[in-house]
Amino acid sequence: MDHTPPPFFNRGPAPLVRLAFFASLSFALLVLDARFRYTEGLRSVLALAVYPLQTLATMPAALGGRIADYFASQAQLREENADLRAKLLGASQDAQRFEAARAETAQLRRLIGAGERLPLKSMAAEILYSGRDPYAKKIVIDKGSHNGVRAGSPVVDEAGVVGQVTRAHALVSEVTLLTDKDQAIPVQVVRNGLRAVAFGAGSSGMLELRFMAANAEIQNGDRLVTSGIDGTYPPGIPVATVARVERDAAYAFARIVCLPAAGVESGRYVLVLANEARQAPPPEEAGPGEEKRPAKVRKSRRKDADAAQ
């Protein structure tokens, strides 16, 4: 004989059973997200659902900023204008020299047979807010996949590399800063061309060069730029300056701490560089003419070299 309660007393499964259900569901999601990245579709749907709330939440700050801009005094604007003019003069001088240098570089590269560097496309974006995750260093910018931002694009400011787009939503995208613990960037020392990989050092706001031999040729004040060998970051963008080198005989590697060049955790505007222009061209279909092409290239290179001599 079983005693089942009448249906109006029925309260569904016991709380502990429900907790076990939701906890296991959460664990499944956590593993799928952290290990396999299978949840991007679900995430983008949910993100779109909370997007109106997010815009509403950031609206007062944006409005306040706009009102403050409106009431900026004339003297302030004048001063800023003069300042910008002076900067522009300096920059245009640099730009003229850059044009000449670029033409020269292109010519030299053609001479040695290296592939031409394609011009970069870039897009200005405004930082909406810094990420609401105390465990990671991220910022959210106001350009998304609708504006052509792709996951993986490098993000720079006027002084150097800021980070990399790690997730492009429809209207906003998340940029992981260089100082994040999981972020790595291939760099090169300007002084001697030494290659290394810089990792974020987490909460200290610094970068670290790991796995550099204790006797590596590197010293305080060395400037690091992107080496460009990963195909993601264009070469030659400032990344950091070496701030401290600790060489301990007990360890095989030196401990090298660097200060990021860009205002990684400050500033308001950034440039998103399009990295698709730098990707290798798609391989052409295999055919009988396949083997001839490299020979031709080699021949033309040889011709160039002869001409140079």
Place this chain on the structure above:
Amino acid sequence: MLLSDSPATQRILLPVRASTIIGSFALALLANFLPWKNVALAPDFVALVLAFWCVRQPRLVGMGAGWLLGLLTDAGNGVLLGQHALAYALLAFTAITLSRRILWFALWGQALHVAALLLLVQGVVALVRLAAGADFPGWTIAVGPLIAAALWPVITMLLLIPQRRPVEVDETRAI
């Protein structure tokens, strides 16, 4: 009157409306999405409101609501999907289990219980993130839950306003 809201002096409240609960959750999400200067110090309003409804209405709001809110928080903040869902489901379970006990205390006594619940949420999130390989961001993450718990009396007062109106509206009354 506010601080003596223990069962002895409790008023009989109107039944809660679903729109009040949903609206309060939407406002809490909005408050969490505000551009806070320091995320570690910002109180988690969603957890606070969820704890409130789980304590006051354990039959209406439970682990399912907490889990969904957690998912929305995770997606909106761009963090690991499921970390807040897990923490909020646990929070809802604990709050429902303790709801009879918590309501027996005066508001500041309730706030102490809520502080423990919110620290549990933060602890679960921290454990998940550390297991996923993140750095420990420092003990400042424990400050947010304490600030949120200090807001408990205010939240209680605000969220009970819709239930405190008299049943018969007397047009001739002054207030």
